[in-house]
Amino acid sequence: xxxxxxxxxxxxxxxxxxxxxxxxxxxxxxxxxxxxxxxxxxxxxxxxxxxxxxxxxxxxxxxxxxxxxxxxxxxxxxxxxxxxxxxxxxxxxxxxxxxxxxxxxxxxxxxxxxxxxxxxxxxxxxxxxxxxxxxxxxxxxxxxxxxxxxxxxxxxxxxxxxxxxxxxxxxxxxxxxxxxxxxxxxxxxxxxxxxxxxxxxxxxxxxxxxxxxxxxxxxxxxxxxx
Amino acid sequence: xxxxxxxxxxxxxxxxxxxxxxxxxxxxxxxxxxxxxxxxxxxxxxxxxxxxxxxxxxxxxxxxxxxxxxxxxxxxxxxxxxxxxxxxxxxxxxxxxxxxxxxxxxxxxxxxxxxxxxxxxxxxxxxxxxxxxxxxxxxxxxxxxxxxxxxxxxxxxxxxxxxxxxxxxxxxxxxxxxxxxxxxxxxxxxxxxxxxxxxxxxxxxxxxxxxxxxxxxxxxxxxxxxxxxxxxxxxxxxxxxxxxxxxxxxxxxxxxxxxxxxxxxxxxxxxxxxxxxxxxxxxxxxxxxxxxxxxxxxxxxxxxxxxxxxxxxxxxxxxxxxxxxxxxxxxxxxxxxxxxxxxxxxxxxxxxxxxxxxxxxxxxxxxxxxxxxxxxxxxxxxxxxxxxxxxxxxxxxxxxxxxxxxxxxxxxxxxxxxxxxxxxxxxxxxxxxxxxxxxxxxxxxxxxxxxxxxxxxxxxxxxxxxxxxxxxxxxx
Ligand code: SF4
Numbered sequence: 001x002x003x004x005x006x007x008x009x010x011x012x013x014x015x016x017x018x019x020x021x022x023x024x025x026x027x028x029x030x031x032x033x034x035x036x037x038x039x040x041x042x043x044x045x046x047x048x049x050x051x052x053x054x055x056x057x058x059x060x061x062x063x064x065x066x067x068x069x070x071x072x073x074x075x076x077x078x079x080x081x082x083x084x085x086x087x088x089x090x091x092x093x094x095x096x097x098x099x100x101x102x103x104x105x106x107x108x109x110x111x112x113x114x115x116x117x118x119x120x121x122x123x124x125x126x127x128x129x130x131x132x133x134x135x136x137x138x139x140x141x142x143x144x145x146x147x148x149x150x151x152x153x154x155x156x157x158x159x160x161x162x163x164x165x166x167x168x169x170x171x172x173x174x175x176x177x178x179x180x181x182x183x184x185x186x187x188x189x190x191x192x193x194x195x196x197x198x199x200x201x202x203x204x205x206x207x208x209x210x211x212x213x214x215x216x217x218x219x220x221x222x223x224x225x226x
Numbered sequence: 227x228x229x230x231x232x233x234x235x236x237x238x239x240x241x242x243x244x245x246x247x248x249x250x251x252x253x254x255x256x257x258x259x260x261x262x263x264x265x266x267x268x269x270x271x272x273x274x275x276x277x278x279x280x281x282x283x284x285x286x287x288x289x290x291x292x293x294x295x296x297x298x299x300x301x302x303x304x305x306x307x308x309x310x311x312x313x314x315x316x317x318x319x320x321x322x323x324x325x326x327x328x329x330x331x332x333x334x335x336x337x338x339x340x341x342x343x344x345x346x347x348x349x350x351x352x353x354x355x356x357x358x359x360x361x362x363x364x365x366x367x368x369x370x371x372x373x374x375x376x377x378x379x380x381x382x383x384x385x386x387x388x389x390x391x392x393x394x395x396x397x398x399x400x401x402x403x404x405x406x407x408x409x410x411x412x413x414x415x416x417x418x419x420x421x422x423x424x425x426x427x428x429x430x431x432x433x434x435x436x437x438x439x440x441x442x443x444x445x446x447x448x449x450x451x452x453x454x455x456x457x458x459x460x461x462x463x464x465x466x467x468x469x470x471x472x473x474x475x476x477x478x479x480x481x482x483x484x485x486x487x488x489x490x491x492x493x494x495x496x497x498x499x500x501x502x503x504x505x506x507x508x509x510x511x512x513x514x515x516x517x518x519x520x521x522x523x524x525x526x527x528x529x530x531x532x533x534x535x536x537x538x539x540x541x542x543x544x545x546x547x548x549x550x551x552x553x554x555x556x557x558x559x560x561x562x563x564x565x566x567x568x569x570x571x572x573x574x575x576x577x578x579x580x581x582x583x584x585x586x587x588x589x590x591x592x593x594x595x596x597x598x599x600x601x602x603x604x605x606x607x608x609x610x611x612x613x614x615x616x617x618x619x620x621x622x623x624x625x626x627x628x629x630x631x632x633x634x635x636x637x638x639x640x641x642x643x644x645x646x647x648x649x650x651x652x653x654x655x656x657x658x659x660x661x662x663x664x665x666x667x668x669x670x671x672x673x674x675x676x677x678x679x680x681x682x683x684x685x686x687x688x689x690x691x692x693x694x695x696x697x698x699x700x701x702x
Pocket of ligand 1: 603608613
């Protein structure tokens with residue numbers, strides 16, 4: 001029983017023996033291919049969808065600001081970061097953050113940038129705020145989709161008490177199924193890279209079902225839409 | 227308390243006398259049910275979703291080997307190391323070896339005298355007793371879900387599938403923390419959570435190995451995933467360089483569409499949320515240039531009795547279960563006695579069906595009887611498992627297996643004889659009306675079945691229904 005191969009065979013054989021009596025009498029039924037519910041008819045990134053996203057995120061204790069575009073995003077971000085003047089901000093240098101020139105914006109504030117890694121975690125864990133972009137949003141649950149690839153890690157969105165997430169309006173989908181279908185159409189393999197769907201600040205209700213925001217992860221989640 | 231599913235009867239008697247426990251369980255389960263009802267009411271297609279999920283889960287089971295093989299292939303292609311374990315002991319040994327290897331290879335930091343394992347909540351690892359097994363091998367194992375952490379330092383088992391410390395009040399937790407952690411007594415949940423967060427944050431930052439469960443695994447893309455709220459699962463899978471995922475083999479789902487359906491059902495049924503705080507897709511280990519995440523990612527596929535359920539057409543669909551815990555919340559037995567009384571990691575209706583399958587009928591013969599067969603579990607189950615039929619079927623098998631039921635058989639034969647003869651039935655039916663009060667009084671005397679000691683005997687009307695009916699509506 002030392003050889004791991006044999007455990008695999010044992011399990012597979014147990015399954016096959018178990019099913020043998022049923023399988024040949026089984027008439028494989030067609031799955032309902034019409035999924036319930038049907039994906040929403042709302043347009044991706046439409047005002048209706050953005051407002052729904054905002055509403056749902058706020059319902060789970062998140063904060064959401066819909067800015068007019070990239071210009072006003074910068075102003076809004078500056079305002080948010082002002083609260084943390086003098087301390088450090090965790091920043092994942094992902095392509096979108098670079099494109100938006102966020103480094104520069106932060107350099108104009110009195111905040112220090114830390115790129116968190118498994119090596120500087122002790123220091124990173126002291127930063128009060130983290131900043132990331134998101135790959136997509138899902139409106140009907142107020143969810144942001146974080147993809148961890150290349151230099152875009154998990155820690156900026158996770159270690160600090162406050163997570164500020166930048167989300168492009170055009171990537172906000174009305175619901176999960178629309179998101180899934182669009183990814184399939186665009187031939188984006190959701191199984192290719194590690195991914196986290198975040199819905200609101202971290203929370204727990206483990207003591208007497210009292211909802212406490214800020215369990216192990218962020219206490220505040222601030223989404224800036226642009 | 228040591229897990230002992232055969233002690234359920236005496237545990238229940240004890241639990242029934244614990245007013246505080248009952249109040250805590252009632253309050254918590256009511257809270258969950260209210261929240262669930264709110265978010266379920268938002269979805270007009272809820273029932274259709276349940277049917278769809280039930281059908282797809284059952285269909286999946288019939289080809290589960292193919293789905294598991296696809297999962298294995300896809301996951302391996304992406305660098306996830308896939309392992310199989312036919313039972314808990316094998317899984318524990320295998321995971322122990324993986325942890326030892328991580329230490330030996332320097333993946334786990336060598337400076338530590340005792341390598342540190344952080345765990346996110348996983349009922350499957352509770353089922354196989356993984357944490358104690360690893361502790362016995364010299365690892366420090368820390369549960370990081372706050373509820374799990376509380377029961378771990380209390381030396382208890384979780385008492386609910388999704389809310390492990392549901393049986394404890396805030397003052398219980400306050401006393402526990404004062405006692406075990408040496409902090410001043412307080413009972414504000416925010417303060418208590420803050421204390422635990424601080425302690426556990428230190429653990430996370432120095433953790434060597436992360437262990438998670440697995441809520442689902444998508445076969446078509448080789449994606450194991452978990453759902454969680456606290457962010458502890460995120461830390462467990464971000465900081466340690468080695469991560470081990472333990473997966474009950476029935477958690478496989480063929481496609482992302484299946485997953486989307488289940489993600490609609492699970493958070494709503496479990497915690498009354500539209501979506502959990504996070505869904506973590508463990509798609510591959512992280513590569514050299516990436517700043518965090520596990521460099522080594524293992525997936526352990528566990529049988530441990532599941533193939534026995536698969537081989538049993540009447541019980542098979544129990545494997546559709548997505549461990550939402552809703553059947554516990556509605557169960558009139560669970561609500562009165564809490565989870566520990568069942569003496570096993572899975573309590574409530576789901577546990578009473580799983581116990582005989584996983585542990586054998588011998589040790590668990592009282593489990594399927596801890597039910598009123600009211601059927602509320604069937605009504606609430608998001609994947610429409612006919613739990614109470616399964617409990618009935620197991621009762622049947624347990625009775626059949628008993629050698630000493632000749633008396634029962636005799637009684638039932640006599641009963642059938644009477645039922646077949648309406649006139650005789652009517653005559654005999656009059657008899658107990660005179661005797662009932664005496665019978666009830668006798669039942670109250672010690673030594674007579676316990677259930678009677680907690681019940682009052684009803685006062686009988688002077689006339690029976692059929693007598694009244696006759697009188698009112700004539701002779702027919
Ligand atoms: S049996 Fe149904 S209700 Fe009970 S835990 Fe499983 S999925 Fe939930």
